[in-house]
Amino acid sequence: MPKSLSNSISPLDAESHFGWQQQLAQAITDPLQLLEMLAIDALHFPQCQQASEDFQLKVPQHYINKIEPGNPHDPLLKQVMASAPEVRAVTGFERDPVGDLAAMAAPGLLHKYQGRVLLVTTGACAVHCRYCFRRHFPYSQQPAARNNWQDALDYIRRDSSIHEVILSGGDPLVLSNGKLTPLLLAINDIPHVEQLRLHTRLPVMIPQRIDDSLLNLLKSLRLQTCMVIHANHAAEIADDEIDVLHKLRAAGITLLNQSVLLKGINDSTGALNQLSKRLYHAGVLPYYLHLLDRVEGAAHFEVNEADAIALMQQLRQELPGYLLPRLVREIQGKKSKIPVFEL
Numbered sequence: 001m002p003k004s005l006s007n008s009i010s011p012l013d014a015e016s017h018f019g020w021q022q023q024l025a026q027a028i029t030d031p032l033q034l035l036e037m038l039a040i041d042a043l044h045f046p047q048c049q050q051a052s053e054d055f056q057l058k059v060p061q062h063y064i065n066k067i068e069p070g071n072p073h074d075p076l077l078k079q080v081m082a083s084a085p086e087v088r089a090v091t092g093f094e095r096d097p098v099g100d101l102a103a104m105a106a107p108g109l110l111h112k113y114q115g116r117v118l119l120v121t122t123g124a125c126a127v128h129c130r131y132c133f134r135r136h137f138p139y140s141q142q143p144a145a146r147n148n149w150q151d152a153l154d155y156i157r158r159d160s161s162i163h164e165v166i167l168s169g170g171d172p173l174v175l176s177n178g179k180l181t182p183l184l185l186a187i188n189d190i191p192h193v194e195q196l197r198l199h200t201r202l203p204v205m206i207p208q209r210i211d212d213s214l215l216n217l218l219k220s221l222r223l224q225t226c227m228v229i230h231a232n233h234a235a236e237i238a239d240d241e242i243d244v245l246h247k248l249r250a251a252g253i254t255l256l257n258q259s260v261l262l263k264g265i266n267d268s269t270g271a272l273n274q275l276s277k278r279l280y281h282a283g284v285l286p287y288y289l290h291l292l293d294r295v296e297g298a299a300h301f302e303v304n305e306a307d308a309i310a311l312m313q314q315l316r317q318e319l320p321g322y323l324l325p326r327l328v329r330e331i332q333g334k335k336s337k338i339p340v341f342e343l
C-alpha cells in the first residue's frame with residue numbers, strides 16, 4: 001500500500017473494517033495481555049489474574065487506543081484493569097448494594113421508582129468496569145439471557161402508571177439491531193409509555209455501534225428518547241465519540257451523562273471540570289455524579305461524602321449551573337436517588 005494511502009486511514013476507519021460486533025467479540029479478556037499491549041509492567045498490578053477470575057476483565061480495542069501506553073496510573077486504564085484490592089473483603093461492601101433483586105417486579109424487570117421501570121435487556125457489556133454495582137448480578141438467571149421479554153412487556157402493558165421504560169443491563173446496545181428492533185417497537189406500541197431511556201457505554205467504548213440502521217430505528221419511534229452515556233473522564237470522549245454523539249443529537253435523541261466519582265480517576269475539580277466541558281462540546285449534558293455504590297470488590301474506588309461535597313463546592317465556583325452534575329447516592333429501598341449536595 002502506498003504510504004500516503006496508509007496514512008489517510010484513521011484508527012476508526014481501520015476498526016470499522018472489523019465491524020462493531022467483531023470488535024465486541026475480540027475484546028481483550030486477559031489482564032496480562034492488556035498490560036503487554038500497553039507496555040506496562042505486570043508488577044504494577046499484582047493479583048490481576050485472580051481479580052479477573054471473579055469478574056472477568058473485558059476491554060475493546062477502541063477504548064485501549066485511548067489509554068496512554070506505559071502509564072499504570074492512566075485514568076481510563078484504572079476503570080477497566082483488574083487489580084489486587086478487588087479480592088480483599090471490606091466491611092460494608094455487599095454483592096447487591098442497591099437492592100436490585102428485591103425490586104424485581106417481573107423476570108428481568110426492576111420497578112423501583114414511580115412511573116418508570118428498568119428492563120435488564122442483556123447481561124453483556126462491551127467493557128467490564130471494575131466499579132460496576134452489578135458486577136455480581138445473576139444475569140444468567142434473567143430472561144434477557146434468552147431474549148424473552150414477554151413477561152416484562154406484559155407487566156408494562158398492565159400498569160398504565162408506567163410512562164418511562166429504561167433499557168439497561170448489561171448494556172442494551174450490545175444487542176444487534178435485529179434483536180433490538182422488535183423490543184423497541186413493542187415498547188413503542190404501548191400507548192401509556194411516553195419516554196424511552198437507554199443507558200449505554202457503547203458510544204464511548206465502540207462508537208461504530210451507532211450505525212445508520214440504529215439511528216434510523218431510534219428516529220422511527222414516537223417515544224421521546226434519551227441516551228445516558230456513562231463517561232467518567234474527558235479522555236474517553238475523543239473526536240470519534242464526538243462525531244457519533246452529534247449524529248445522535250441530529251436524530252433527535254436527548255443526550256445525558258451519568259458518571260461515578262472514582263478515587264484516583266476523576267476525584268479532582270480539574271478532571272470533573274474538563275469532563276463537563278468535553279461533554280458539552282459533544283452535545284451531552286452532565287446529569288448525575290454518583291457516589292460509589294458500595295459493591296464488594298470496589299471499595300478502593302470510594303471517595304467519602306465530605307470530600308465529594310468539597311469538590312462540588314469548588315466546581316460550583318468554576319462552572320455554570322447547566323454543567324454541574326447532581327451529586328447523588330442510591331440507597332437501597334428509597335424511591336429516588338438521594339441528593340448529597342444541593343446546587
Ligand code: SF4
Binds near residue numbers: 135
Ligand atoms: S458498562 Fe455499565 S453495566 Fe456494564 S460493567 Fe460497565 S458499569 Fe457495569
